Amino acid sequence: MRDWLSDKRYLALLVLIALLILAVGNWLRPRQQVAEFAISEAERLRLQFLAQQRSLRDFTSYFERVAGSLGVHLVRLIEPNTSGLVWQGNRVLVPGLPRNHSSIFTLRSERFEQQASPSLVVPGLPISILESRSSQGFQAVRGDDTSALKPGAWVLLMTRQEDGSTGYSPGFFSSVSTATCGDNYVKEIATSLPLDASMLGGGLFDLEGHFLGMVLQCGPRLVAISVNSIYFWLQLASRSSERLLQDYGIRLLSLNARSSAHFQQTEGALISEVWKGSPAEMVGLVPGDIIISWDAVPVQKPDNVYTLQPKSPGEVLNIEIIRGQRVLKLTLEAISGGWWSRASSTAALGLQLELPEAGYLIESTEPGSPAQSVGLQAGDRVVMIDGRTVSRQQASLALNTAIIEEPIYVVVSRDEKTIGVLLP
Numbered sequence: 001m002r003d004w005l006s007d008k009r010y011l012a013l014l015v016l017i018a019l020l021i022l023a024v025g026n027w028l029r030p031r032q033q034v035a036e037f038a039i040s041e042a043e044r045l046r047l048q049f050l051a052q053q054r055s056l057r058d059f060t061s062y063f064e065r066v067a068g069s070l071g072v073h074l075v076r077l078i079e080p081n082t083s084g085l086v087w088q089g090n091r092v093l094v095p096g097l098p099r100n101h102s103s104i105f106t107l108r109s110e111r112f113e114q115q116a117s118p119s120l121v122v123p124g125l126p127i128s129i130l131e132s133r134s135s136q137g138f139q140a141v142r143g144d145d146t147s148a149l150k151p152g153a154w155v156l157l158m159t160r161q162e163d164g165s166t167g168y169s170p171g172f173f174s175s176v177s178t179a180t181c182g183d184n185y186v187k188e189i190a191t192s193l194p195l196d197a198s199m200l201g202g203g204l205f206d207l208e209g210h211f212l213g214m215v216l217q218c219g220p221r222l223v224a225i226s227v228n229s230i231y232f233w234l235q236l237a238s239r240s241s242e243r244l245l246q247d248y249g250i251r252l253l254s255l256n257a258r259s260s261a262h263f264q265q266t267e268g269a270l271i272s273e274v275w276k277g278s279p280a281e282m283v284g285l286v287p288g289d290i291i292i293s294w295d296a297v298p299v300q301k302p303d304n305v306y307t308l309q310p311k312s313p314g315e316v317l318n319i320e321i322i323r324g325q326r327v328l329k330l331t332l333e334a335i336s337g338g339w340w341s342r343a344s345s346t347a348a349l350g351l352q353l354e355l356p357e358a359g360y361l362i363e364s365t366e367p368g369s370p371a372q373s374v375g376l377q378a379g380d381r382v383v384m385i386d387g388r389t390v391s392r393q394q395a396s397l398a399l400n401t402a403i404i405e406e407p408i409y410v411v412v413s414r415d416e417k418t419i420g421v422l423l424p
Contacts, residue, residue, distance in 0.1 A: 059170075066207055067156060067168035071110060072139035073203065073211070076160035077130075078106040083159045083201035085214060090116075090135035093230070095201045095216055097121050097128045099277075099416070101341050105130055110164050112137050122237045122246055123275055123340045124182055124416065126216040127230060141203065143227040144210035146189060149173045155212065157193050157224075159202035167202075169193055176226060181218035184233070187226035189213045195222040240306030247310060247334040249278020250285060252302040259422055262407055265322055268292045269302040275417045278339050283330045285321070287411045287420025288387055292327070293320035310334070324387050359383040359413055360395035370424030371399075376412065383418065384411035399423070 075084045075092055084094040084107065092107060097118060105116045107130070120129035132138070149155075152172055159167040171193035179188040189204060195215055204213040204224050213226045236242060245251055251273035253259075260266050268290035274280050292298065294305045295317040311317055316333045359381030365372040382395045386409050390398065398408055411420045 063156065063168065063170050066209070067158060067166055070156070070158050070168075070203075070205055070209060071160075071166040072137075073141045074158055074160040074166060075107040075109050076162065076164065077201070078108060081162065083199075083203075084130070085201070085203045085211070086138045086140050087129065088140050090132045090138060091119060092116060092130045092132060092138075093214065094128050094130055096124075096126045097341070099340060103341060107132055108164050109137060109160065110166065118338070118341065120234075120237055121338060121340055122242050123249070123278075125233060125237060126181055126218060126225070127214070127233055129234075141211035142209065143231070144206070144212060145228050146173070146176050146187075146212055146226060149206065149212070151175060154207050155191055155193075156205050156207070157191075157199060157202050157215070158205055159199055167198075169199075173206075179218070179223060181216070181223065181225065181229075184229075184236075186218070186223075186229040186232075189224040189226055191224065195224070197222070241302070243310060244305065245273075245275070246338060246340070248280045248332055249275035249339055250280040252291070252305060254301050255290070258407065262409060262422055263288075263290060263322075265290055267300040268322065269294075269299050269305055271321075271420070273417050273419050277416075279332050279335060281418075283332060285330065286323075286384065286387075287418055288384070288409050289321040289323050289328075291319055291321050293318075295319070313338075360390070360392045362412070374421040374423055375419070376410070376421060376423070377414065380412035380414050380419075382410060383413050385409070 073086050075086065076082075077084055077094060079102065080095075080098065082095050084092045087093040101118070101121070103117060105118075107114055107116050114132050114134060116130040116132040118128060119131040122128075151174055155171055155173050157169045157171065161167045171191045174190040174192065176187050176189055178185055180186070189212060191204070199215045200217065200222060202215045203211055204215070205211055211227055213224045214230060215222055216225050217223075218225075241251065250271050252269040253272045255263070255265060255268060255270055259270060263270075271280075271285060271287055271289045271291065274285050274287055291305065295308060295311075297304060297308060299305055311334050313334050316331050319330050319332060321328050321330065362371075362376060362378055362380045362382065364378045365376055382399070383389065385395060385398045399410070407422050407424060409420060410423050411418055
């Protein structure tokens with residue numbers, strides 16, 4: 001009889017059959033169902049909230065790191081109480097300094113305080129520049145335009161708080177549009193951030209640290225002005241025409257065919273603006289005067305004035321003007337420290353007086369009308385016409401007949417200045 005137990009092939013076959021039986025049995029066996037536990041709506045919301053909280057903490061931590069690296073660009077002016085941005089070296093960009101401002105300012109950061117004095121102040125310009133005694137601890141901003149930004153991109157509005165700490169507000173970039181700020185057109189940056197007075201002088205940055213714009217006052221509004229518009233303003237402020245405004249408070253225009261015919265004068269520089277409280281106003285200059293001599297130099301056009309070496313503060317110069325049929329000789333003096341910063345006698349005593357408004361109020365101007373085309377605005381007050389003060393009735397009659405008869409030269413009072421225009 002054959003010994004099957006010693007037959008290896010037989011044993012291997014038995015093992016194979018047994019394995020097949022086990023495999024088939026395991027496959028045919030009903031599988032154990034895993035119970036699915038139902039999650040309540042409250043638990044689902046709790047888990048979603050926890051995920052959002054973690055994401056928010058991650059975002060907050062990231063923004064804090066970016067904001068911390070941008071703090072070196074920011075300072076705080078103690079008075080007026082605004083933020084400022086380090087522009088170049090020891091020069092600090094701040095919102096336009098108000099009338100009768102101080103000659104010394106205190107700048108504060110997280111680690112230091114130092115003194116600064118005005119370096120560039122142009123009346124009516126929404127920005128000014130202060131120059132500190134040292135640039136230690138300062139780091140200038142890196143300006144960039146907004147052309148590479150897409151709607152929805154993250155931006156940070158950076159400010160320096162009153163206690164010296166760094167403040168920031170994250171938001172989304174929306175668009176860039178053209179707006180008016182004073183007498184100039186500017187590029188306004190729109191974001192999701194609501195602007196308030198605590199943000200004045202703050203800087204708008206992208207997440208790579210590029211300086212995009214600055215929060216400035218434009219009339220009654222706070223506006224984020226693009227860095228390109230800031231460059232434009234600084235270039236404008238360095239022009240000779242603006243130097244004349246800073247020193248004496250006047251703007252000039254060339255005589256064109258219409259104004260030459262009206263004033264019967266072919267040469268000279270026409271005064272188009274005189275700012276209130278300026279050296280020009282103090283000696284009696286008004287819009288419509290024509291300068292024919294400046295410091296003994298004949299004047300055929302404004303460039304003859306712009307190219308002359310400016311006088312040092314306190315020095316006087318003699319000018320000759322034509323007013324109507326008369327030639328007048330006057331003496332101008334540049335004020336040390338700038339006339340814009342000089343306190344009036346009432347301000348020096350701590351008084352604030354509101355003088356009654358004179359003139360005929362322009363309540364509105366029709367779009368496309370001759371008045372609007374020459375720059376007249378609602379709120380202007382007509383104070384002179386063709387060199388003469390006028391009553392309300394005279395002003396109304398002259399303005400109504402100007403279109404059908406000869407042109408008239410209208411002088412209006414607007415905010416801090418008087419302006420002259422030829423109408424129509």
